[in-house]
Amino acid sequence: xxxxxxxxxxxxxxxxxxxxxxxxxxxxxxxxxxxxxxxxxxxxxxxxxxxxxxxxxxxxxxxxxxxxxxxxxxxxxxxxxxxxxxxxxxxxxxxxxxxxxxxxxxxxxxxxxxxxxxxxxxxxxxxxxxxxxxxxxxxxxxxxxxxxxxxxxxxxxxxxxxxxxxxxxxxxxxxxxxxxxxxxxxxxxxxxxxxxxxxxxxxxxxxxxxxxxxxxxxxxxxxxxxxxxxxxxxxxxxxxxxxxxxxxxxxxxxxxxxxxxxxxxxxx
Numbered sequence: 001x002x003x004x005x006x007x008x009x010x011x012x013x014x015x016x017x018x019x020x021x022x023x024x025x026x027x028x029x030x031x032x033x034x035x036x037x038x039x040x041x042x043x044x045x046x047x048x049x050x051x052x053x054x055x056x057x058x059x060x061x062x063x064x065x066x067x068x069x070x071x072x073x074x075x076x077x078x079x080x081x082x083x084x085x086x087x088x089x090x091x092x093x094x095x096x097x098x099x100x101x102x103x104x105x106x107x108x109x110x111x112x113x114x115x116x117x118x119x120x121x122x123x124x125x126x127x128x129x130x131x132x133x134x135x136x137x138x139x140x141x142x143x144x145x146x147x148x149x150x151x152x153x154x155x156x157x158x159x160x161x162x163x164x165x166x167x168x169x170x171x172x173x174x175x176x177x178x179x180x181x182x183x184x185x186x187x188x189x190x191x192x193x194x195x196x197x198x199x200x201x202x203x204x205x206x207x208x209x210x211x212x213x214x215x216x217x218x219x220x221x222x223x224x225x226x227x228x229x230x231x232x233x234x235x236x237x238x239x240x241x242x243x244x245x246x247x248x249x250x251x252x253x254x255x256x257x258x259x260x261x262x263x264x265x266x267x268x
Contacts, residue, residue, distance in 0.1 A: 009101075014097075042090075056110040060114055067082065067117075084117055084118060090117075139159075139160050
């Protein structure tokens, strides 16, 4: 294999090669896109200098910038600093990039002298029966309308079945939100109550979830679902047959003003 000299590998071309390598390796599109976004943002900060010229000081300066000066652009318009876990993900991506550069072009990795950002793992508490009931109710009816010349009223939401199916499926199977969004019609067998969960890239490993048990690979210690898996499967089947729009991250607003995210049961 012809390799470029160490002093002639621009960062932009190296990122393209690394992303292509990760794609060929079989990573999911979501993971590859995460690598690309992190590295391209780094390239905007560092410039298109040669990869061999980067030092541990350059990497530390970038991580300090991301921790203290960078203003995130989020859909929620929240401009708080990046979380320690996000900084750790950036560090992991850069380690992976320089490992690839060392393997392909024998470029010494500066990451050996860059300490990993510390983060504290947050313990996520499972939903209570009352919280689940509130979420299902929020799916069924709209927020109470406060009018001037007529009585207050609520309306039944047209997407109630779909939204309840999302919540109950997440509860019964404990899948992650990204795994749920990857489901296809053929992954669900309503007669057997079987759900095939895809991991990683297209054609990757599958995990089977049956209605007789809950997924336990990352749900040890969680209480049993307060709702019957049979009911969840029924609503899930309705959702597949009638409505199958793109699913995006969403927060339900309960009656007491508490915001609850339906993705939480899949991350416990």
